[in-house]
Amino acid sequence: MTLQIRSADRISGISIKKVRGFFRHLVSWHQHSFELPRLQEELSLERQSALALVGELESKGYLKPPEKGVHAFTDKGEQLVRASAAGKVSRQTAENALIGLLARVKEYNSDPTKLLTVEAVAVFGSFLGANERLGDLDIAVKCRHRDANDPDPAATALAYAERSGRHFSNIVEWISWPETELRQILKARKRTISIQEWGAFLRIAAADPEHFDYKVAFGSPEAVTAEIRARF
Numbered sequence: 247m248t249l250q251i252r253s254a255d256r257i258s259g260i261s262i263k264k265v266r267g268f269f270r271h272l273v274s275w276h277q278h279s280f281e282l283p284r285l286q287e288e289l290s291l292e293r294q295s296a297l298a299l300v301g302e303l304e305s306k307g308y309l310k311p312p313e314k315g316v317h318a319f320t321d322k323g324e325q326l327v328r329a330s331a332a333g334k335v336s337r338q339t340a341e342n343a344l345i346g347l348l349a350r351v352k353e354y355n356s357d358p359t360k361l362l363t364v365e366a367v368a369v370f371g372s373f374l375g376a377n378e379r380l381g382d383l384d385i386a387v388k389c390r391h392r393d394a395n396d397p398d399p400a401a402t403a404l405a406y407a408e409r410s411g412r413h414f415s416n417i418v419e420w421i422s423w424p425e426t427e428l429r430q431i432l433k434a435r436k437r438t439i440s441i442q443e444w445g446a447f448l449r450i451a452a453a454d455p456e457h458f459d460y461k462v463a464f465g466s467p468e469a470v471t472a473e474i475r476a477r478f
Contacts, residue, residue, distance in 0.1 A: 249329040250381060258302040262326075264289065265303070269319070269327045273443075275419050275426070279318035328440050334379040335438050343383050343438040344369065344463065350432050351464055361406050361424040362389045364432075366465030368447060374459045382440035386447030388465070389428060452477030 255262040268288050286296045303309045308323040351364045371384030407423035414420045433439050451458045451474045462470050
């Protein structure tokens with residue numbers, strides 16, 4: 247489920263929302279670790295302030311002890327990426343958000359110009375409970391390349407990113423653009439929707455299959471169950 251944070255929360259004097267923004271930026275480009283200079287640059291910090299921040303993030307369990315200067319997220323750090331500082335929403339608002347997202351999935355899949363295809367959407371978290379006031383709508387999205395026989399998916403992704411006319415700062419951002427674009431389309435700037443990476447969803451589900459509830463809202467429930475069981 248989505249971790250709830252408060253806008254007033256701070257870590258080593260830095261707003262937790264600002265730290266979350268940095269973590270989210272990394273994850274949006276499939277990066278789950280960083281080196282100190284990257285943190286300094288992104289958050290405009292002096293070296294001592296950056297060291298103090300990573301030290302507190304580590305002590306609070308968001309980061310693993312550094313290895314060769316690289317700071318990697320823990321599971322709690324991954325939760326911070328998805329953390330919400332928003333207030334709770336009504337069940338009707340969450341249901342409407344899900345209906346809209348599923349409509350966008352079908353629209354995306356029907357567009358032959360898109361590079362990916364959505365295979366499954368799983369819903370989990372507070373949405374599956376009985377409360378009328380909920381946290382974020384937690385979903386996980388599984389996608390694949392539309393052309394399974396593409397001999398060079400990386401080159402295809404680079405060409406696709408170039409056609410977008412967007413600016414990318416590194417090769418990872420170029421290659422990851424199809425996935426990033428898909429998340430942006432499905433989220434549609436809805437604060438209610440929290441999109442979880444499929445691999446992380448599988449790890450969470452496989453860690454406690456007896457108590458972790460989820461519902462497949464799009465795709466094959468049998469295929470998702472089999473994928474989770476393969477992680478046991």
